[in-house]
Amino acid sequence: MKPVKVGILGLGTVGGGTVNVLKRNAAEIARRAGREIIVTRASSRDLGKPRICSTEGIAVTADPYDVINDPEIDIVLELIGGAGPVKDMVLAAIANGKHVVTANKSLIALHGNEIFAKASEKGVIVAFEAAVAGGIPIIKAIREGLSGNQIQWLAGIINGTGNFILTEMREKGRDFADVLAEAQALGYAEADPTFDVEGIDAAHKLTILASIAFGIPLQFEKVYTEGITKITRLDVDYAEKLGYRIKHLGIARKTGEGIELRVHPTLIPERRLIANVNGVMNAVLVKGDAVGPTLYYGAGAGADPTASAVVADVVDVTRALTSDPENRVPHLAFQPEAIKDIPILAPDRFKSAYYLRLNAEDKPGVLADVTKILADHRISIEAIIQKEPPANEKAVPIILLTQVTLEKEMNDAIAKIEALPTVTGQVCRIRLETLG
Amino acid sequence: MKPVKVGILGLGTVGGGTVNVLKRNAAEIARRAGREIIVTRASSRDLGKPRICSTEGIAVTADPYDVINDPEIDIVLELIGGAGPVKDMVLAAIANGKHVVTANKSLIALHGNEIFAKASEKGVIVAFEAAVAGGIPIIKAIREGLSGNQIQWLAGIINGTGNFILTEMREKGRDFADVLAEAQALGYAEADPTFDVEGIDAAHKLTILASIAFGIPLQFEKVYTEGITKITRLDVDYAEKLGYRIKHLGIARKTGEGIELRVHPTLIPERRLIANVNGVMNAVLVKGDAVGPTLYYGAGAGADPTASAVVADVVDVTRALTSDPENRVPHLAFQPEAIKDIPILAPDRFKSAYYLRLNAEDKPGVLADVTKILADHRISIEAIIQKEPPANEKAVPIILLTQVTLEKEMNDAIAKIEALPTVTGQVCRIRLETLG
Known part of the structure; x- marks a missing residue:
């Protein structure tokens, strides 16, 4: 074709x-x-x-x-x-x-x-x-993926610059003006940052989301819009002490009387996933009557x-x-x-970091034996915790985090560690992924 | 038609x-x-x-x-x-x-x-x-929404029962067997929970995700599968102390040699959004070369x-x-x-809870005046924090969280509070949404 x-x-x-x-x-x-x-x-x-x-x-x-x-x-x-x-x-x-x-x-x-x-x-x-x-396929998710639902409300962090500013204020105790200047230097914010910090950019996006969620005409002029320029470090701190995070949200909610369309700084309980969306990242939380809450997270800008x-x-x-x-x-x-038949790897060719927990006699040299076995298999250690032995027990738990290694090396090392006379029982191993 | x-x-x-x-x-x-x-x-x-x-x-x-x-x-x-x-x-x-x-x-x-x-x-x-x-439109997101990307890897919490068990073990210090029995009683887990806790159900789903991500045939038999039955409270605790959460992940990763397909318990840094997906909820994290990481979260089961x-x-x-x-x-x-022309509400008809911060003279009766004004407008108070006045200042910050109220009532109440002779400057107000 x-x-x-x-x-x-x-x-x-x-x-x-x-x-x-x-x-x-x-x-x-x-x-x-x-x-x-x-x-x-x-x-x-x-x-x-x-x-x-x-x-x-x-x-x-x-x-x-x-x-x-x-x-x-x-x-x-x-x-x-x-x-x-x-x-x-x-x-x-x-x-x-x-x-x-x-x-x-x-x-x-x-x-x-x-x-x-x-x-x-x-x-x-x-x-x-x-x-x-x-890059978040949010239009597709709402327009096609949730087409069986009556959408009840949606709330989104849909301006990366604003979220970067609020995140820096919270994490580093910085002032609004200071972070805004940095955002401009980094190229996140335009020379005229009005559209970002006054919520106009978010209101454009909310207009579109509300239209496809509820089947209403696009009507930007009816969105209530409030910026983040008046948020102080003080408010960010008090909110945190109360168990909340401040986010600049676009909210569209269907009520019995009509539809609320609003963009404003908002306190959200810190346990909510969307409260933990930080830096320039975007996320949209959509509540459908059938599916319940769903969240879509990713980069909101960039080439x-x-x-x-x-x-x-x-x-x-x-x-x-x-x-x-x-x-x-x-x-x-x-x-x-x-469709291509790319090979699927056998498990011993997987690469992963590891958490290891083993029980060892509480005497000198045990740790040296274990670390030598790992070194022989070119496995680097990231952290070691050796706990006090529990009362009435001779065995002491040793916890190790390793760096990324080939599974085959780990299998061989564990077999040797389990064979040590000073180690009792099996090594508990759990893979560790940073997903970074 | x-x-x-x-x-x-x-x-x-x-x-x-x-x-x-x-x-x-x-x-x-x-x-x-x-x-x-x-x-x-x-x-x-x-x-x-x-x-x-x-x-x-x-x-x-x-x-x-x-x-x-x-x-x-x-x-x-x-x-x-x-x-x-x-x-x-x-x-x-x-x-x-x-x-x-x-x-x-x-x-x-x-x-x-x-x-x-x-x-x-x-x-x-x-x-x-x-x-x-x-209910998460993850097939659509990968198959259509990310079709411009080379998918590099994906990692998902794709079995609600397993995630419920691990969440309960962490949050409440409970044992695996105990939580499994509850999950069965609640109807989350089948009478034979093997498919859930041994990762077979997750492996079925991972097979499908990997196929649409990489354009390879469906090949369930090649998925490495490890269950969560051997995870102890001890491991959950140690992981937490090290800054990690244990999740039962399905991981598909494209490497230069082939594709890793694996389902196993995994430590993830607690700061990652997916580490905070709790209870029966599901989430899939997808890494594309263009879009970067995106995450899709929602209910993974239920009618x-x-x-x-x-x-x-x-x-x-x-x-x-x-x-x-x-x-x-x-x-x-x-x-x-x-397309329907459902009315868009004017802001004074919005309903929201509020965070209020005001500066007041540090003398008796101020708080009573403020709370009376709120009560007159049928605004219920959720929490009050009164801070010590900063050195060399007479004004003391008062922070209030209110319950949900009509914006018009809040506007009127704030006007009256700002008119109090004992209150200085403007009331700082930020809306609060529980997004529950």
């Missing part, structure tokens, strides 16, 4: 990241989509600017309409962002019969109703997974995470374009003929 | 839950799917057994083949579970040209390769979201959560059956003509 041809508007962070992901993972993506996906043309405001991606094989132009009007292109990716002339570009692409993928939350929140109506008239798809919570969502939308469009039985979402994610 | 007709095999927990959700949320589901979805026929082994659902309007039969061979039925839901005769039923439904939705993890893990091949031959869909992690996934699959099939432009996944989740 012939490749799907993609044109990109904007080669900045998101556009460049998307080019990189589409190239780096081209083989894996074609195995999933059933067709090759190639970028043939892109527009960029400043042709001389250094980029994060190679543009080899891509015709780069200064005029977005060169992309929009290219008859060869099947899908236009709008990755410029912001409001303004972008709306006209998207409408022009739709009028040309192109499918559109966008990462633009303000465009969808402010003009989505009009854009979707035009797309329906022309029979094209407009996909916008990347517009909310970056590659946002590209992850953009490319997923491109794959969705590609699968839909050819939705005969062989080209629907394949059962095992990859096309049947693309 | 005429309704989609569904036949159900099995009216136990999952089947009964599915009937309930399809009926309770019929209007919402039709708004999303673009067609009515109705259950016309169902089979049940024991026709006299009490059920969790009403069977009004459903022809109930003892023979599953009455459902499978009914020419009116578009989609067959296999909700019997287990291996054995169920495989033949699913193959018969496929041979009859029915689309199939199943919640059966062992069926897919053991016979999925064969079933999917037959489904492709017949051009029908076999959907199995409910087979892994109950309604599992039904949530089954119904989502039914909606997916329904949308695919009629995938002309108007019947694809709609932009705003609900069909354009089903």
Whole structure:
């Protein structure tokens, strides 16, 4: 089947990241989509600017309409962002019969109703997974994964900059202004951070989430929005003492009288998973009447995470374009003929760190024997705890944490440790994964 | 458009839950799917057994083949579970040209390769979201939401019974056998809990996750599986002292040499979100090369959560059956003509609990004045902290947590509190949500 041809508007962070992901993972993506996906043309405001991606094989132009009007292109990716002339570009692409993928939350929140109506008239798809919570597939989860539910409410940490600031204030006792300056230096916050810290960016995203959760029109102008600029270290500390964390949440809740749409700083009990989402990470908690609470967590911004969502939308469009039985979402994610028989490793070839607990006689030299056996098998020790022997017992528990080792080495070492005359019973072993 | 007709095999927990959700949320589901979805026929082994659902309007039969061979039925839901005769039923439904939705993890893990091949031959869909992690849309997230990524590894708490046991052991210092007996009494664990505590159930689910993550055939027989029966309170305590939690994880990791597939008890640093997934809840952490780590959390079992996934699959099939432009996944989740203009509430009609911080003169009666104002507005106080005044200052900070109240009442009360001669400056207010 012939490749799907993609044109990109904007080669900045998101556009460049998307080019990189589409190239780096081209083989894996074609195995999933059933067709090759190639970028043939892109527009960029400043042709001389250094980029994060190679543009080899891509015709780069200064005029977005060169992309929009290219008859060869099947899908236009709008990755410029912001409001303004972008709306006209998207409408022009739709009028040309192109499918559109966008990462633009303000465009969808402010003009989505009009854009979707035009797309329906022309029979094209407009996909916008990347517009909310970056790489987290939250649009898909709510729109498709929870489609059997009445959504009761949702609450999200949907602005990474704000969450970074609140996390630093809590963990390091820093002041708002100080952390904001750092966030700007790190490139998390824009030179004008108003959209982030005053909750406008979060309100754009909440507008979209509320619409797909409840089946209501997009209506950004009705979101109550309060920023985090007035939160002091004092409040962060008091909240902590009371057992709470302060998070900048977007909340949409269906009540008997209507729908609450609000973005504001919020105390949350510290035992909730979402209270422990820190730094620039995003998370959305969704409460459905059937499924109960579900949470979706991941990176809410950045070149590659946002590209992850953009490319997923491109794959969705590609699968839909050819939705005969062989080209629907394949059962095992990859096309049947693309399933590969990669070897499954035997357990003794696994690599893992270990927790070991053994009982040994309380006399000199035992620990030396054990550590020598581990060293002989090139197993490094991360920590050792030797406990006092319990009353009336001669055996003392020794607990060891090791660094990552080959399971075969560990098996051999444990057999030798268990054979030591000073060690009684079996070694209890539990694998340890940092999941970092 | 005429309704989609569904036949159900099995009216136990999952089947009964599915009937309930399809009926309770019929209007919402039709708004999303673009067609009515109705259950016309169902089979049940024991026709006299009490059920969790009403069977009004459903022809109930003892023979599953009455459902499978009914020419009116578009989609067959296999909700019997287990291996054995169920495989033949699913193959018969496929041979009859029915689309199939199943919640059966062992069926897919053991016979999925064969079933999917037959489904492709017949051009029908076999959907199995409910087979892994109950209501969490994890199949969809990996198969569609992360389709731009090379998945590097995934790790999941995918057996609720095992997680309940480990959570109780840690939080309450209980013994394995004791908690297992309770889990059986509560109905979390089967009379024969081998599949849960020995990791076989988790291995079935890991088989499926690994296949869709890496594009490899389903191969349950190659999963290394170790149960939690040997974990003692001692190990749980030592792990905690070292800064770790013990979780029963299913791990699939792609290495240069091959793929590790393993289910075993695992120490995880306590700061990781997944280490804080407690009780019967499930979570899957997926690491993609573009998106980085993402986590999906929710109920892994139960009538309604599992039904949530089954119904989502039914909606997916329904949308695919009629995938002309108007019947694809709609932009705003609900069909354009089903978008409703539910009122968005003005902020003074929001309901929320509050954290309040105010500065007051350190003299008797101030607190009484404040609490009287709150009482006059029917605002109940949950907690009060009065701090010592800082050195050289007369004002003392007072922190209050209130119960849920109408925002209008809070606005009025705060205006009155700020007008008190003994209170200086503005009241700092932050909303508090338990998100329970």
